[in-house]
Amino acid sequence: MATYVWKARTRDGQINSGEIEAVNETEASVKVRAMDLIPLSLKEKPKSFFSGEISFGKPKVTMRDLALFTRQFSTMLSAGLNMMEGLKIQKKQVTSKGMKNLLTGIISDMEGGSQLGEAMARQKNIFGELYVNMVKAGEKGGALDTTLPRLATYLEKDMALKAKIKGAMIYPLVIAIVLVIAIVI
Template sequence: MPSTQTFDYESVDLTGKRSRGKVEAASEAAAVQLLRQQGLVPVSVSSAGSLLHRELSIPGLSGRTTLKDLAVFARQFATMTASGMSLLRALAVLEDQAAKASLKKAVGEVRADIESGVSLSAAMARHDTVFPTLMVAMIRAGETGGFLDSALERLAVTFEKDATLRGKIKSALTYPVIVLAFTALMITGVLVFIVPIFEGMFSKLGGELPLPTRILVTASHSLVWSGPLLLAVAVVGVVALRRALRTRPTVRLAFDRLKLRMPVFGPLFTKIAVSRFARNLGTLLGVGVPMMQALDVVGATTGNAVITAAMADLQSSVRDGQPMSASLGRHPVFPRMVTQMIEVGEESGQLSQMLDKVADFYDREVDSAAESLTASIEPIMVVVMGTVVGSMVVCLYLPMFTIYQNIQGAQ
């Protein structure tokens, strides 16, 4: 029998009641399936392992609508519409059950717009900070084709898988973030408390300090103003970079290309981008969104400018009557296996199903890559921390050797 693991979970039922607990299952996917069989909608499922491998939660950001919130919203919405509940009644229930203030407000305003004669997709499009472009496009297709509940169900699955994917990446990065933060605190503590003690001792013994020790002492003296200055420069730099990424397409394209070429993280980012491309495009085509519109939405929702540029080229090729697989082959970001599977999907008329299989494959690849990344980063972090500690110890004890040599020379 396969070994089982313990998973912590948070879930909601169809009445909106939240619950937490533990479940025994062979894998995370099996745990999710087990919860669904019990009539629960999983909000989060994570291994009950050590703290260093759990996802970081940033205080102050809990009011934002997350992918998990949207997944729960879409699944509850799909269940209510499939059961025959009217659209306005379903939205009223969803507004009452929404845990996040931003989502509650948006759902209330959407309901008011629908009462005034606006379509659901048009009303949701007015709240682009809450409801992503992918969601609006799929709901519009569901409204047009008369299968809104099916579109919402596929949305829920897409959001759940995307949220799981992001959670794995955050979990993989938790360890290095903690180690780097601890290293920074340790360096600050040594400069503030330890170096002044050694400096006073060296001044009593006399003699000239070696260059590495003088650099350490200077850093200790200047920490009062250099620390806040470095922090301010870092904050300004991050803000300027984020603004440039939002407002300058050329900067965003260069930055995303650099991400995909990074030595350790590049392959992981590539797999994430390909998985999101395949999942979003397969989902849109699966609910009947036209190819050109689907490519436009995918270009805006993958979160990577390299994929966005590829989608623009793909649109031109498809418009000229060329197969999608031929155009994808011109872009190195898409592996040969992806273009071959898409080519098979085009020839068999099952492109949406084939894209879903590609996405599932790369989800597993991301999972494996995230585990490998964690395993490879841990020794690197240990070496970095050891190097920092060792360097500071050497800098502090170098004058001892110099003083000892001076004493030996005087004798």
């Protein structure tokens, strides 16, 4: 979570300011509005190196995390849970810090009025265009409970294919290294 410095106007015109903890700027804006204020400016507070708040790199969301989330989320929706309940349960259960941050952002966007596909589109670098568009189509068609298992299967097959390709590349690499060593000796 980050700290955001905000400046906002009250209904009677007074200017107030303060700090608020949020995952992203959208969530911070929603929290300021929830205090019955009109946001004027909102900036992330710079992090101090000496405070130990600076991390070296963002927590990653792996393909395995995404496939597991998709499979479990589709199961929850098929069992009759609504989207928000499913996302909140997933957030509590997930161990990956990157996935936890991602789910916090999606939940925040949805609480702010966005649909699931729109919230995921803001994280397109993680979900990818195909994933986002399939979720949007599933939402519009009312078939998200059938779209998500297909997405999970796609991600699982994609992971398996990438693992096979890596495995197939290792053998020629080992042979090349042995040849180089044999030539040098």
